[in-house]
Amino acid sequence: MQEFEPKIVAFVCNWCTYAGADLTGTSRIKYSANVKIIRFPCTGRIDFMILMKAFENGADGIIVSGCHPNDCHYSTGNFHARRRWIVFRNLLNFTGIDTERIQFSWVSAAEGFKWADVVNNTVKKIKEIGPYENYNKIAVSTLFNEEGATNE
Amino acid sequence: MSRIGVFVCHCGENISATVNCEKVAKITGELKGVEFATDYKYMCSDPGQTLLKEAIKEHKLDGVVVAACSPRMHEPTFRKACAEAGLNPFLCEMSNIREHCSWVHPKDDLTTEKAQDLVRVMVEKVKKNKALNSIKVPVTKTALVVGGGIAGIQAALDIANCGHKVIMVERQPSIGGHMSQLSETFPTLDCSQCILTPRMVEVAQHPNITLHTYSEVESVDGFIGNFKVKIRKKSKSLDEHLCTGCGLCTTKCPQKKIPNEFERGLGFRPAIYVPFPQAVPNKPVIDREHCTYYIKGKCKVCEIVCPTKAIRFDQEDEVIDVAVGAIVMATGFDVLKTDYFPEYGYGKYADVIDGLAFERLASASGPTQGEIRRPSDGQIPKKIVFVACAGSRDPAKGIEYCSKICCMYTAKHAMLYKHKVHDGIPYVFYMDIRAGGKNYEEFVRRTIVEDETQYIRGRVSTIYEKNGKLIVKGADTLMGGIPIEIEADMVVLATFFAEAHPKLKPVETNTAGIFLAGACQAPKDIPESVAAASGAAVKVAALFSNDELTRDPLVAVVNRSAPPVYSQCVGCFLCQSVCPYQAIEREEIKNRNGEVIKTLARVNEGLCQGCGTCVALCRTKAIDIHGYSNQQVYTEIMALLND
Ligand SMILES: Cc1cc2nc3c(=O)[nH]c(=O)nc-3n(C[C@H](O)[C@H](O)[C@H](O)COP(=O)(O)OP(=O)(O)OC[C@H]3O[C@@H](n4cnc5c(N)ncnc54)[C@H](O)[C@@H]3O)c2cc1C
Secondary structure, three states: OOOOOOOOEEEEOOOHHHHHHHHHHHOOOOOOEEEEEEEEHHHHOOOOOHHHHHHHHHHHOOEEEOOOOOOOOOOOOOHHHHHHHHHHHHHHHHHHOOOOHHHEEEOOOOOOOHHHHHHHHHHHHHHHHHHOOHHHHHHHOOOOOOOOOOOO | OOOOOEEEEOOOOOOEEEOOOOHHHHHHHHHOOEEEEEEOOOOOOHHHHHHHHHHHHOOOOOOEEEOOHHHHHHHHHHHHHHOOOOOHHEEEEEEEEEEHHHOOOOOOOHHHHHHHHHHHHHHHHHHHOOOOOOEEOOHHHHHEEEEEOHHHHHHHHHHHHHOEEOOOOEOOOOOOOHHHHOOEOOOOEEHHHHHHHHHHHHHHOOOOOOEEEEEEEEEEEOOEEEEEEEEEEOOOOEOOOOOOOOOOOHHHHHOOOOOOOOOOOOOOEOHHHHHHOOOOOOOOOOOOOOHHHHHOOOOOHHHHHOOOEEEOOOOOOOEEEEOOOEEEOOOOOOEOOEEEEEHEOOEEOOOOOHHHHHHHHOOOOOOOOOOOOOOOOOOOOOEEEEEEEEOOOOOOHHHHOOOHHHHHHHHHHHHHHHHHHHOOOEEEEEEEOOOOOHHHHHHEEEEEEOOOEEEEEEEEEEEEEOOOOOEEEEEHHHHOOOOEEEEEEEEEEEEEEEEEOOOOOOOOOOOOOEEEEEEOOOOOHHHHHHHHHHHHHHHHHHHHOOEEEEOOOOEEEEOOOHHHHHHHOOHHHHHHOOOOOOOOEEEEEEEEOOOOOEEEEOOOOOOOOOOHHHHOOOOOOOOOEEEOHHHHHHHHHHHHOOO
8 A cells, every 4th residue: 555645834924934944954864755935025924714725625744944032034923823713623623624734933043954854853743643534624624514604 | 827937946956866857957847837947057147147138038938947056045036037037027037956856865766757757836826927017116315313322422423424414313302322421431530521522513513414412213104215203392491592501591590409310410400401511402302200390380580580481381281293214212321210129228328329429529520529439428438338230140149141331440440439439449359250352451451550459359239337437248259258358338230231122113123124223232331332333333334225126026005906995805804903013004995975885904015014914814815925925835835746
């Protein structure tokens, strides 16, 4: 049987994690090719809909990563992202998606090694959890089921 | 239907060693909307860029994807090339197939597939890109300099000499800062006033400089090139235009026993006063807290004696608005407050003073005309102890950093003392001697060798008074920590330097257009403060060398369909509360009768830095951001996950 190769999308900020991932490359540190990056100005830009869109389109896992607290290029964007994530976790539970499928982390522009670790650990974790197959259901059926939105 | 061009770079072998570039170009060339696809050895090289430009023209491309290195490296290069070929630069995107692909994965099919995925994402994204124009903001070519110490003076003169207007705001009645209090300066022992006063006068007389003394910045609004500043000019109780600076009022004022701040409390001044004889401007202010008239309602001696009738008891503070394009903060430093050192008796014993007070004692224009006499009884101290690092490098005091200049001024003080009191013995307690600067080490050596100063490596634990002497207890760590006790006549503490914090409304130093100069940034001596000030002045002059600033237009926009009442924006202004740049403004939509029928958010393009936090937060999706719009991001996600 062919091994499950998860599809993982990484949403990262331009100033820290994107640059950190560049450094991983410049340092020729190897990591798993399952993860593909989409660049944002700041983690503060990333809202729930973006994460839901990724699941809806078949992502098995998501990485969200930005600047360390107090290092945000825009001073506070990453704090908004963190706060939003705390709220979003509940919503994820509600929709029946394992919260472990989203990995939140801080990777600075100097942390090339850390980026490789974040990627590899996430790939490992998602392989354990297995593929996410309910994506075609989340957009409509779970949020707006007939009984009115309950999470049963 | 789009006409997109895909250009896959080999980067020598940096990409092609693990990614099959020909295949990437071939496969992505078959994507819908891709008109032209090719691969090339070095896209960023001159022939590479020419290839790109010719393809744009030949194939009438309306979008370009360059698959190469990180956009953080060459996005500007390729966007510029596109612009040169007549394509809007914001219709060009890069796929990072080097740092994020070829360099981090092995040579296999998966790696090439990933490269294809990354290119496909950008092809789809670029279809949603909009032609954008750089934002142009005008520049007000006037600089504000806050603080009139040597750093502020230098910055103001440099900027003014470049032909730009400068507004200087100084909190005290005179400019000059701490340097005006110094006696002689290390390492040359130049007279401080002699170097400084000509520059102070130059500031006052410079046609490009407007000076506001006894004033403070009340608020700062706006953004680079366009700041709006409110300056509070505190009332001097004086009509400056009438006053000739004759000084008669200051000699007749009945209040004569007010501790003189400039002399660090070692002398007295009247209630109407000029801080020091060489002050600029050389006109008095009334200290209302101590003035008999303001306390008791009668006196007015100054008004009576004033030959030009310049005294104004009813004068009020004035707040003025100015527009400036850049701000230089040069607010300098404060020396540490007395209550930090109970164990050293500072503030308790008159003869325990700080370094600045010693400068005044050593100054020819000071309270003792330059004779070293102790404050308590005016005796000449025969044994004097200097305590370096008083408070610095001491986590217990909360100050972990080195104040940097104290080693040098302590050596200077010991030297000045010895030059004035030949039979006296100066002692210095120190932790390390940090004398890195031109002729600094030699200067300290001279203090030790020629001026026979006793340097003791160790900290002082306590100081107390006994029989009119100050008993200084410490240890000599170079002698195995043996206890040391010195019966001193006077003690000088080299108290640490605290940078003065600028009182600024929006974001502070990370605000574009606001520069720091001098000791407000970190402990600095005079040469360093001057160098930093000239550096800041160059930045300001560079900013002022253009009439307009150009910025990337990747900023947020509020959907404002016509008529604007139909905008999705409901006017909740949550965006306003999360914006780190105060870039969200209120826009009122009025009907024909001038009644407000809707309030919308509006993004000030000059202020917006494009973080997108407002976009994520907006409940009605009324705000979007150029370059990272919802549509672009969703398209990217879909393209990435569905091949
Ligand atoms: C005891 C002692 C001895 C020294 N001896 C030497 C020496 O021999 N050689 C040497 O090179 N250096 C010496 N120094 C260091 C020297 O004093 C500093 O390098 C220099 O004064 C720094 O200049 P500045 O303009 O940055 O700051 P400052 O001199 O502190 O000037 C800052 C100015 O800003 C004003 N200001 C502050 N806040 C505001 C505000 N909010 N609004 C408006 N105005 C404001 C202040 O009133 C002041 O006029 C010595 C320092 C000390 C403490």
